[in-house]
Amino acid sequence: MASLSINKILNNNVLIADHPDYGEVVLIGKGIGFNRKPKEVLDPGIAEKVFVLKSEKEQKSYIQLLPFLEEGLQRHIISAIELIKEKVPGTLNEHIHVALTDHLMFTVSRVTNGMEIRNPFLIETKALYPTEYSIAKSVMQVFEERAGIHLPEGEAGFIALHIHSALTNKELSDVNKHSQLVTNLVQMIEEQLDITIDKESVDYMRLVRHLRFAIERVKNGEKVEEPETISQLLKELYPICYNLSWKLIKVMQQTLKQPVFDAEAVYLTMHLQRLQKKIK
Numbered sequence: 001m002a003s004l005s006i007n008k009i010l011n012n013n014v015l016i017a018d019h020p021d022y023g024e025v026v027l028i029g030k031g032i033g034f035n036r037k038p039k040e041v042l043d044p045g046i047a048e049k050v051f052v053l054k055s056e057k058e059q060k061s062y063i064q065l066l067p068f069l070e071e072g073l074q075r076h077i078i079s080a081i082e083l084i085k086e087k088v089p090g091t092l093n094e095h096i097h098v099a100l101t102d103h104l105m106f107t108v109s110r111v112t113n114g115m116e117i118r119n120p121f122l123i124e125t126k127a128l129y130p131t132e133y134s135i136a137k138s139v140m141q142v143f144e145e146r147a148g149i150h151l152p153e154g155e156a157g158f159i160a161l162h163i164h165s166a167l168t169n170k171e172l173s174d175v176n177k178h179s180q181l182v183t184n185l186v187q188m189i190e191e192q193l194d195i196t197i198d199k200e201s202v203d204y205m206r207l208v209r210h211l212r213f214a215i216e217r218v219k220n221g222e223k224v225e226e227p228e229t230i231s232q233l234l235k236e237l238y239p240i241c242y243n244l245s246w247k248l249i250k251v252m253q254q255t256l257k258q259p260v261f262d263a264e265a266v267y268l269t270m271h272l273q274r275l276q277k278k279i280k
Contacts, residue, residue: 119154
């Protein structure tokens with residue numbers, strides 16, 4: 001294995017070095033930075049963990065977290081991120097090292113101090129991002145087994161959003177906004193149609209995914225085509241579902257601040273009508 005050249009010693013257990021293949025990397029290991037000097041050549045085999053932070057901004061952000069990050073917890077978080085990398089069907093944005101570390105530091109602090117953690121969007125997140133949610137549950141298991149820290153169920157939803165954000169290169173604020181939007185739309189549907197949707201049912205999963213893909217189409221400016229005659233027919237056959245679909249579209253437009261193509265109302269009307277017929 002090629003040797004590394006030390007760039008910065010962050011503390012006794014963390015340093016940044018030049019890797020011949022990956023450029024700058026972060027090395028973690030007990031006492032790895034003790035009595036070291038910049039430009040010193042290092043065998044990478046002595047590091048317990050190695051990860052890449054190419055962006056200088058991410059490096060600075062990570063360095064700022066270190067004084068508040070207990071060494072054992074840092075190891076568990078890095079193990080969790082390695083687990084996520086192994087399981088995701090794509091490449092993670094390196095910002096996850098900063099974002100998830102910051103989030104889990106805060107969460108562990110709250111849990112160990114006996115503070116309650118509630119996640120109002122847990123059910124929607126589970127339905128929207130089933131793969132990320134499943135991986136998040138594995139992350140929680142890492143904390144349970146290696147650190148003896150039991151994270152509450154709602155935490156799986158928060159971790160899943162971080163994974164989805166890193167996987168799709170979307171800002172976490174946008175991912176959160178979309179989850180909240182789906183929650184609001186589902187509530188509107190239940191109120192307007194006077195139904196209660198079983199949140200564990202296939203119907204609920206289908207509805208949430210339909211809304212998710214509609215939101216993504218709007219964000220990407222994808223035009224959906226539909227014959228004009230269908231719109232008029234649905235308006236006459238299913239006026240309640242048709243009017244509700246337009247109310248939902250107006251909420252989507254206001255939240256996303258982007259236009260929604262008329263055809264979305266057609267597909268939404270058909271989906272709502274099937275849902276209403278099945279539940280009632």
